Amino acid sequence: MPGGANPSTPNPRTRNKIQPRQKVVVALFKYEARESGDLSLEKNQEYEVIDDSQENWWKVKDAKGNTGFIPSNYVKEKKLLGLQQYEWYVGDMSRHISESLLRQEDKEGCFVVRNSSTRGLYTLSLYTKIPHPHVKHYHIKKNDKSEFYLSEKHCCNSIPDLINYHKHNSGGLASRLKTSPCDRPAPATAGLSHDKWEIDHNELMLLEELGSGQFGVVRRGKWRGSIDVAVKMMKADTMSEDDFIEEAKVMTKLQHNNLVQLYGVCSKSRPIFIVTEYMKYGSLLKHLQYLEKNQSISQGLLLDMCIQVCKGMSYLEKHNYIHRDLAARNCLVGTENIVKVADFGLARYVLDDQYTSSGGSKFPIKWAPPEVLNFTLFSSKSDVWAFGVLMWEVFTCGKMPYGKLKNTEVVERVQKGLILEKPNQCCKEVYEIMRKCWSHLPEHRPSFRVLIEQLLSISRSILVD
Numbered sequence: 001m002p003g004g005a006n007p008s009t010p011n012p013r014t015r016n017k018i019q020p021r022q023k024v025v026v027a028l029f030k031y032e033a034r035e036s037g038d039l040s041l042e043k044n045q046e047y048e049v050i051d052d053s054q055e056n057w058w059k060v061k062d063a064k065g066n067t068g069f070i071p072s073n074y075v076k077e078k079k080l081l082g083l084q085q086y087e088w089y090v091g092d093m094s095r096h097i098s099e100s101l102l103r104q105e106d107k108e109g110c111f112v113v114r115n116s117s118t119r120g121l122y123t124l125s126l127y128t129k130i131p132h133p134h135v136k137h138y139h140i141k142k143n144d145k146s147e148f149y150l151s152e153k154h155c156c157n158s159i160p161d162l163i164n165y166h167k168h169n170s171g172g173l174a175s176r177l178k179t180s181p182c183d184r185p186a187p188a189t190a191g192l193s194h195d196k197w198e199i200d201h202n203e204l205m206l207l208e209e210l211g212s213g214q215f216g217v218v219r220r221g222k223w224r225g226s227i228d229v230a231v232k233m234m235k236a237d238t239m240s241e242d243d244f245i246e247e248a249k250v251m252t253k254l255q256h257n258n259l260v261q262l263y264g265v266c267s268k269s270r271p272i273f274i275v276t277e278y279m280k281y282g283s284l285l286k287h288l289q290y291l292e293k294n295q296s297i298s299q300g301l302l303l304d305m306c307i308q309v310c311k312g313m314s315y316l317e318k319h320n321y322i323h324r325d326l327a328a329r330n331c332l333v334g335t336e337n338i339v340k341v342a343d344f345g346l347a348r349y350v351l352d353d354q355y356t357s358s359g360g361s362k363f364p365i366k367w368a369p370p371e372v373l374n375f376t377l378f379s380s381k382s383d384v385w386a387f388g389v390l391m392w393e394v395f396t397c398g399k400m401p402y403g404k405l406k407n408t409e410v411v412e413r414v415q416k417g418l419i420l421e422k423p424n425q426c427c428k429e430v431y432e433i434m435r436k437c438w439s440h441l442p443e444h445r446p447s448f449r450v451l452i453e454q455l456l457s458i459s460r461s462i463l464v465d
């Protein structure tokens, strides 16, 4: 045998050495390898992590010894898996998203368990058609013996045991627990593969037009025939392209559930294409106007939309990334009523003076705080001001801030400290938050991190969670 060692006798040099514990992860979603250095993931299978030095793509080894990169948001460390191993657990999903998910499934007894907005507690959301289709929410309570229960008569040692019990006995619930929505869509990956931001435009199939904006037409597309994408086709001379292409490498790495994922760019041909995650229901502004016309909307739903935007913005704030053009028109809505912030940072690459200069006709004056109007001074706190205006747009279901007032009149009002009036649909606590976002001095405005807590606390107090 080469080296003369017998594999069955332990090597005396390593015998007493404690092997560093390997990090083992479990796949939450299936992933098909896209490039040669990638590794495919099978849902629920375990993988050993070899290199997790980069945030979004980890190198792992499967049971057969194959190695390659996988998206880190598709796996969870085995020892931290907890409830996540169960199909019915949906983590931080809000009350409203759970409702739309269950309504979409439309099956009697369909349920999910989610984190309640009060930290450390869980809520069961259950769909029943009796006497009419609706979703009921139950807090999972704990007694003084640390047992979990939905009705005091039936206590269990763990939440999975409790769910199992109510799968067989309704025990006071509107229905026995029957199924949970399976195969939820996998999240977007940060770039279409490890270290990939340049996309070959021959691999893009362009489909219908989704809309058009400042930079040109946006079309739905398919990458390699299977992955839904949105393709923004940049009008010539509207942006400083080389600078943007450099920046796109950084932007593909920003990844959060409430940010529209940038997949990459097609920069080798003209016009350049910006390729992002596809969002089924388009712009938040139009969606709000549609909702107002077509169904009654609750204060809870509107507040939930604001919380989602705030979470995406808090991630940008943490990464010292300034949006510069936050508004309802620049947020998009996807399935399950998910709201994501789009177009972050793009404003810096626009070449049109009318858009970039605060005196320009296309400048988003109505979303700008005094320091931007006076000195073009952008910061996360100028984003916070814009977020206050976005909240106002949400609670008016997409009205134009300051109505028909001309930009010059708006500037005058803002400089005098006059602010937008309270929308009818909005309670005084929510309006108080908007007012804080519109503090004259940036340092008096709360951060997004603090805003999330304040908004969640209102949502707890005005809603039954």
Ligand code: ADP
Pocket (backbone or CB within 6 Å): 210, 211, 212, 213, 214, 215, 216, 218, 230, 232, 260, 276, 277, 278, 279, 280, 281, 282, 283, 329, 330, 332, 343
């Ligand atoms: P603007 O320049 O006005 O911000 P965009 O160019 O970003 O607008 O987008 C124009 C329209 O195209 C949006 O209002 C929206 O309806 C649609 N759209 C843009 N991006 C996406 C996307 N990722 N998914 C679905 N629709 C999109």
